[in-house]
Amino acid sequence: MSSKTANPIMHSAAWRISLWATLAFAIGTMLVFAMVHRFVANDIQRRSDAWLTGEVAVLGDVAGRTPKDRLYGRVVREVAELASREVPNKLRSNGNENDSVFFLQAGDDGNLKLWVGVGDGTQHLAAIRALKAVSDVPYDLNVKGFKHPFRVASVRMEDGSHIYLGLSERDELRVLRNLRFRFLCLWLLIVLFGFAIVFYATRRMLNYVREITEAASRIGQSDLSSRVPTNKRNDEVGHLALTLNHMLDRIESSMHQLHTITESLAHDLRSPLTAIRGKLEIVLSSDLKVEQSEPIVSAIDELDRLTEFLNTSLDVAEARADALRLSRTEVDLDELLRVMLDLYEPCMSEKGLRVDLRSAGPVTVLADAALLHRVIANLLDNECNHLPAACTVSIRLGASENTVILTVEDDGPGFASEVGLQMFEQRVKGRDSKGRGLGLAFVEAVVRAHGGSVTASNPPQGGALLTINWPRAAEETVDAPHSLTLVNR
Template sequence: MSTRRTRSLIHSEAWGISLWATLAFAIGSLLVFWGLQSFVAKDIQRRSDTWLSGEVEVLGDVAGITPKDRLYDKVVREVAELASREVPNRDHSAGNGSDSVFFLQVGTDGRDALWVGSEDRASAFAAIQSVPTRGDSPYDVRIKGFGTPFRVATIQVADGSHIYLGLSERDELRVLRNLRLRFLALWLVIVLLGFLVVFYATWRMLRKVDNIAVVAAHIGRADLSSRVPAPGGNGEIGRLARTLNQMLDHIEATVGQLHTITDALAHDLRSPLTAIRGKLEAALLPGASTDPTERIVSAIEELDRLSDFLNTSLDVSEAKADALRVSRAEIDLASLVRAIADFFEPSFSERGCSLQIRIMEPILISADAALLHRVIANLLDNELKHLPPSRTVWVSVQAAQDVALFIVEDDGPGFDPDVLPHLFERRVKGKSSRGHGLGLAFVQAVVRVHGGSVEAINRAGGGIRISVSLPSADASGAIKHPVDALVSQ
């Protein structure tokens, strides 16, 4: 066993868990034994009382039918000695059992008339006389000089005398004592074995948790590429490990996205900032051939484009990393599309293009209105920038099986076949595009955050078709995060 495993075994929480579990089991098993012992003791006493009651009736019958002559004492004595050999629960290795049974007949004058037994006759007679009459049920009698009590049954003979048959509880107590000793030995073995089993099972389970903690600590200090060991099966520890690995995947992707953002922004900002700096420096030069105001205005326009580029890049990166802040509300997609299309319609008319709207009825969705506004505006702005004059753009909104479809189509030249497979990747744009290649990447990122999908194809008759699918309000409300469901419970 390695040093680390030994240290883990010594300081493991499995000791405390095992001790508490073993203590609960030990107390429970003792209570069970106490009930079992009480049941066995009552059963033994019931059998002894049954034997005493039966034998004392036999002795009473014998005494009643035997003539009171010289043979009376001999006959009754022999019957009493014969009964002593049939003692229940008797230890046969201890002798014939006559030392555990006595027979006493007391005459009508209150004197003992006949005695059979190895005990002291006077002590037995005095003990019986000291006990109040109990009726026909056997009762306990303690005889001086004996550590164990006697169970005594009595019957009245026809001549008025009383017969007492006593049975020592020595054998009964011996049986119960042996039962206690055997149970104690068995109880100790079971408790020890149970402690070892519980400790081993708990230690193995907690060792998996410890391994996860060690690897997680190493990941936090070193790198994000390692993953915690995930045991097989559908147990809680396995689910915990898989959840941690999924979280690490998300963190690694987010950190990687952050590195990509910083590297890309550093590269993309270098040229625009240099150009802006050059324009501003040229505006400060004395005797410049052009008006300095024009250079300053041009620099401000470059700064505006740069600001828009930064905002869009950050939004796309946040959406790709599932960190985009979304404020959902129930909105009418049809009304939103109609309002944005009405705003863009004059611009299309200026370029000699036609914008046609096909909206049949209101469609409610759960979405961030501001983000969705930017998505629709991005798609229409792309059409406005890249569509040749005298072309038509169709915008439609329709419902289809728990989703709302927003579709943009045109009859232009369509997408470049080389660009089409990578259309939603960042910084991918056509040859004639003057943008940064972030518009469609932003559209896809926002739609994915809302649980939807976007598809772009070239139409068979020419032109493009971009279809955005978003869950309707009812479908969005039915989807509940597992953690939210757990918290609500």
């Protein structure tokens, strides 16, 4: 396992966390502003409606009390102009006092009777007639030639005429527009600042997690003494580092105990076996008849096979526990294959087997040379011991940038169907096999200890196919998938 420290910032977890957190904050603040904006707009309109309702009532009362003589228009106009000056905080354009307020009185026949405001009032009266609004409720009025709508309130007089008082919504819209602009600037500033804070804090925390990951990836079966870095912060990440170190302490202790047990067991078993073999050789060196020496030679051979079985079983057990001690060196797999084939040529020729080797040339791997030698020996032993005469063994060696692929295929009877998915388990073998069921188990254990994988299958055209994927670089931690065996595809 290798940590991906070369990823761009935008592909890092800190970036994603910061982005989602900022997005949630931005959406939340935008919703809050929408509510505030609506409240402010409604409050401004409520105040405008209250002012309009009060002023139109006053104007209606003045118009009702003023005699209908030639001074009527002048009095009502002056009162309307005074009302227009009472509108607070209104922008003026072109020096005109009445550009945001208009006063209009229409007779009972619908004709314009009195007008105070910008223009001649015909456009306003036409808009009022087209709208046909309810007289006692303020409403919006769009007048042709004016950019902003008017908020209009009206009152009906006793003589059948109507008085209309309109207030431009220009200033209300200006306030809301300024509010939106300032909020947007402040919102962008806060969002960017918040993103930077979240990204910095998350990046700093995840950098420590990355340091832990990199340290853990360097801790392999050959070096269990290293530990992940810790800090003085009493937080979740600090607890994670301490927990990993405690776990590594237990693993190191367990591996030490396993090595001690296996070494003691191997010593305790090898010593009597070696002693027995030595005594048998002494007896064999004396003058014995042929019929007397044959049982002794057979017993020595059985002791050798028992010793080999013991060594292989212990190696498989250690490899399965990820405790196999490896001494990695650069090994030319192409050269090793050719040397091993030269050694096995007499056995192959005696059984009438043909070997076809196709290699991509020198292929260097970083592996334990002794274990790799035994892996090749186990594969060739299986072919010699289980193939009938006149079969062909095809060996292919290829390489990619990161992986070496070794395939061993034959045209024999294939793997036994009763073995199934347990082919790489210890002491699992076919009914007709004379072995101890440790060859493939040892191969899979060693390859897995180096970070590779093994697959075995019976191809549709017959025979047996075994494929080994061996990493070219050293893998400090073993995370290779379990080997998959497919029988009789």
